[in-house]
Amino acid sequence: MDIRGLAGATARPLHGILLAFPIALFTFALFTDIAYLKTAEIQWSNFSAWLITGALVFGGVAGVFSIVDLVLGLRRGGSRRVIIHVAALALAWVLGLVNAFKHSQDAWSSVGGFGLTLSILCTLLVLVAGWTAFSAREIAR
Amino acid sequence: MIKHLLTASAVALTVAACGNASDPKLNQTGVNPDLPKPNETLAPAMKISPPAGWNGETPTAPRGFTVTAFATDLKIPRQMLVLPNGDVLIAEGRGGGAPPLRPKDVIAGSIKKQGNTRIDGGNRITLLRDANNDGVPELRTVLVENLNAPYGLAYVDGYLYVAEQDALVRFAFQPGQTGIATPAERVTDLPSRLNHHWTKAMTASADGARLYVGIGSNSNIGERGMAVEEERAVVWEIDRATGARRTIATGIRNPTALAIEPGTGLLWSVVNERDELGPQLVPDYLTQVRDGAFYGWPYSYWGQNIDPRVMPQKPDLVAKAIKPDYALGSHVAALGLDFARDGGFGGAFANGAFIGMHGSWNRQDPSGYKVVWVPFSNGRPAGQPIDFVTGFLKDGDARGRPVGVAFDPAKRVLLVADDLSNTVWRIAPAA
Numbered sequence: 001m002d003i004r005g006l007a008g009a010t011a012r013p014l015h016g017i018l019l020a021f022p023i024a025l026f027t028f029a030l031f032t033d034i035a036y037l038k039t040a041e042i043q044w045s046n047f048s049a050w051l052i053t054g055a056l057v058f059g060g061v062a063g064v065f066s067i068v069d070l071v072l073g074l075r076r077g078g079s080r081r082v083i084i085h086v087a088a089l090a091l092a093w094v095l096g097l098v099n100a101f102k103h104s105q106d107a108w109s110s111v112g113g114f115g116l117t118l119s120i121l122c123t124l125l126v127l128v129a130g131w132t133a134f135s136a137r138e139i140a141r
Numbered sequence: 142m143i144k145h146l147l148t149a150s151a152v153a154l155t156v157a158a159c160g161n162a163s164d165p166k167l168n169q170t171g172v173n174p175d176l177p178k179p180n181e182t183l184a185p186a187m188k189i190s191p192p193a194g195w196n197g198e199t200p201t202a203p204r205g206f207t208v209t210a211f212a213t214d215l216k217i218p219r220q221m222l223v224l225p226n227g228d229v230l231i232a233e234g235r236g237g238g239a240p241p242l243r244p245k246d247v248i249a250g251s252i253k254k255q256g257n258t259r260i261d262g263g264n265r266i267t268l269l270r271d272a273n274n275d276g277v278p279e280l281r282t283v284l285v286e287n288l289n290a291p292y293g294l295a296y297v298d299g300y301l302y303v304a305e306q307d308a309l310v311r312f313a314f315q316p317g318q319t320g321i322a323t324p325a326e327r328v329t330d331l332p333s334r335l336n337h338h339w340t341k342a343m344t345a346s347a348d349g350a351r352l353y354v355g356i357g358s359n360s361n362i363g364e365r366g367m368a369v370e371e372e373r374a375v376v377w378e379i380d381r382a383t384g385a386r387r388t389i390a391t392g393i394r395n396p397t398a399l400a401i402e403p404g405t406g407l408l409w410s411v412v413n414e415r416d417e418l419g420p421q422l423v424p425d426y427l428t429q430v431r432d433g434a435f436y437g438w439p440y441s442y443w444g445q446n447i448d449p450r451v452m453p454q455k456p457d458l459v460a461k462a463i464k465p466d467y468a469l470g471s472h473v474a475a476l477g478l479d480f481a482r483d484g485g486f487g488g489a490f491a492n493g494a495f496i497g498m499h500g501s502w503n504r505q506d507p508s509g510y511k512v513v514w515v516p517f518s519n520g521r522p523a524g525q526p527i528d529f530v531t532g533f534l535k536d537g538d539a540r541g542r543p544v545g546v547a548f549d550p551a552k553r554v555l556l557v558a559d560d561l562s563n564t565v566w567r568i569a570p571a572a
Contacts, residue, residue, distance in 0.1 A: 040452045042366040049243040101183040104245035106364040106417060107439075108452035109181055 015065040016134070021058030022089075023130045025051045026096065030119040033111050045110045048119070049103040052096055059093050059126070066133070085132035092125035163420040163506050170424070170526050174468035176443060180419030181450075187249065188505050189256040192561055193538035200541065200557070201532035202568045206486075208530070209276050211556060211567035216263025218558035218565055219340070220398065220477070220545035222294035226316035227551060229269040229278075231558065231565060235262030236290030236306035236339035242365060253502055256539060258561050264288045266303065268319060269565075274552045276567050285312065285321050293343025293399070295352060297381060304341035304354055307333035309379065328352075329384045332372045335359045338413075340476075344399040345381075347406035352379045353389075353430070355396030355410060362415050362439040362450050374438045376410065376430050390430045392462060394438040398478035398545065399430070400494070405520035411475035411496055412465065414442060420504035424468035425475045427496065427515060427522065437462035467522040472501035473509030477546035477558070480517075486553060486570060493517040495529060495555055497543035510534045512543050512557055530557055530568060541566075 029051035036044035063086075070086045073079055099118035103110050167175040199208040212218075215233055222230045241247045265288060270280035285291075285303070293304030301314035303325070310325040331341050331354060338357025345352050358374040359365055376390040376399070390396075395413040402409050408430045414423035415438070423442040435458060437444065439451045444464040447454065469475050477497025485491045493516040498509035512530035515522050533541045541559035548555050555568040 042364060046242050049245070053244045098183065100244070104184065104243065105181060105450070106361050107450040109450040110364070 018058050018062035022055040022126050025055035026122040026126045030123045033116050033119045036111050052100045056096050063089050081132045085129050088125045089129035092122045096122045169470045170468050174424045177421050185417045186505050187252050190507055190539035193540050195540050200530045202530050206568050207571045209567050210564050212565040215563045217560050219292050221547040221556055223547050223549045224316040231267045232291040232294055233263030233265055234290040237336050239335040239337045282319050292340045295343050295345040297345045297349040304343040306339045332356055338395045342397055342399045347401050353399050355399050357395035389432045390434050392436040392438040397476045400478045402520050403480050403482045411478045416503040421471045424471050425473050426465035427467040428465035434463050435461050470508050472503045474499035476544045479546045479548045481548050483550040495546045497546040499542045
């Protein structure tokens with residue numbers, strides 16, 4: 001195995017693991033948002049705030065891997081799925097950042113209709129990003 | 142496209158963070174303040190005035206007064222008490238320490254810290270004696286040490302009462318004493334769980350039979366859950382003889398200083414109102430603390446103005462909310478209150494209240510950072526506030542931040558505690 005192969009063998013599972021975080025965390029932030037809107041129990045909103053922050057941290061690192069993937073892939077002719085993956089992840093991250101600020105507002109304002117909408121969009125986008133990432137990988141083999 | 146999105150959201154966040162600018166046409170002081178519509182932004186406006194030294198300069202007082210440093214190198218001076226013999230007590234310390242609940246608490250906390258002193262609080266009471274009133278204390282000594290964030294002070298009938306952040310204690314004490322050897326005696330515990338707003342303001346009733354303690358809320362507007370707000374945002378009346386307590390006012394977000402109006406003997410407080418509704422909401426206020434009154438927090442402000450962030454709402458409580466007496470301006474952070482007595486400084490400053498304003502963080506145009514005078518007539522505020530001590534802000538930097546104020550009617554001086562430069566300033570009529 002040459003150095004590039006070794007790097008690829010490390011990077012690929014690492015990328016997959018990192019990507020699992022925003023998929024799970026954005027999705028759970030949607031659940032805790034719904035729980036807060038249904039109960040007005042503030043701890044649900046606190047959970048959302050941390051889940052979104054975690055999704056941004058791990059999603060950001062995963063995004064770096066994805067962009068490297070995209071650049072290397074473009075050199076080799078590129079794949080539409082990788083482009084869709086990067087676009088979906090980037091959009092989820094940006095909307096997630098806005099949502100993190102939304103969740104920094106106090107009490108009922110920390111979620112509201114706007115926060116819930118962002119959480120739904122982040123969840124859908126990150127699911128698209130995950131789907132395209134893993135299906136693209138299968139094709140690449 | 143991604144780049145455009147990123148740019149667009151960066152711009153949006155910047156705009157959101159700045160919020161709307163203040164409208165200088167709004168009058169936010171006095172009996173009927175102008176209240177704009179709530180203006181929540183994605184990120185709260187945070188404008189910290191960076192600390193800067195005085196470099197030998199002093200705050201500015203009106204013509205005819207001199208300002209000198211009465212004591213320096215204190216350890217976070219907060220509230221002060223002038224004893225019957227003229228000795229001055231200064232409570233020094235820093236309390237609080239509620240754990241961060243959200244990422245926001247971590248980030249906002251570290252930003253706000255930039256505007257405060259870096260030293261550790263003294264957790265003590267310092268005594269200063271300037272018997273000849275030349276502005277230079279002949280004696281400076283630590284009266285009591287190892288307290289837990291002392292704030293409110295009162296002296297009644299052979300006892301010094303100290304409101305620590307978790308308990309009201311008393312020491313057997315006679316004015317003239319320069320040390321206390323006897324241990325503290327606990328009068329009553331004070332609510333201290335979390336202690337988001339930790340300061341416990343205190344004053345004694347005119348006849349000395351009761352003590353009043355101000356207990357601030359555990360959050361901005363209940364975002365830590367209402368369970369931790371039991372017996373918070375209230376004023377307690379404590380029977381001095383028995384220690385029994387009664388809650389006399391509720392919904393009073395953060396009553397940071399209490400004082401008795403000398404003409405009427407009635408209890409007044411300065412109160413810090415809520416943040417993150419825009420640069421001009423909600424005005425901090427000065428109010429008579431009426432027995433049984435509900436002042437709105439967290440459900441409403443300035444009477445029946447609903448705070449949309451609080452859910453579930455309580456329309457029945459809001460209906461009972463009373464308007465405070467006098468607005469001091471939004472985000473000024475009034476922390477000090479004392480009334481002029483026995484003719485005060487005379488002239489325009491004979492009858493009224495001095496109010497120390499620590500200064501804002503939640504607006505782009507700083508407010509507060511000064512001591513104002515609110516004229517009174519027949520025991521009620523009469524007219525607009527007048528700047529009394531200024532110059533704490535210079536070129537956008539904070540040289541000092543006023544906290545407690547104490548008027549000494551015998552010497553005719555006003556003392557102002559400054560917890561940024563750790564100084565007590567003395568304002569006296571020019572000789």
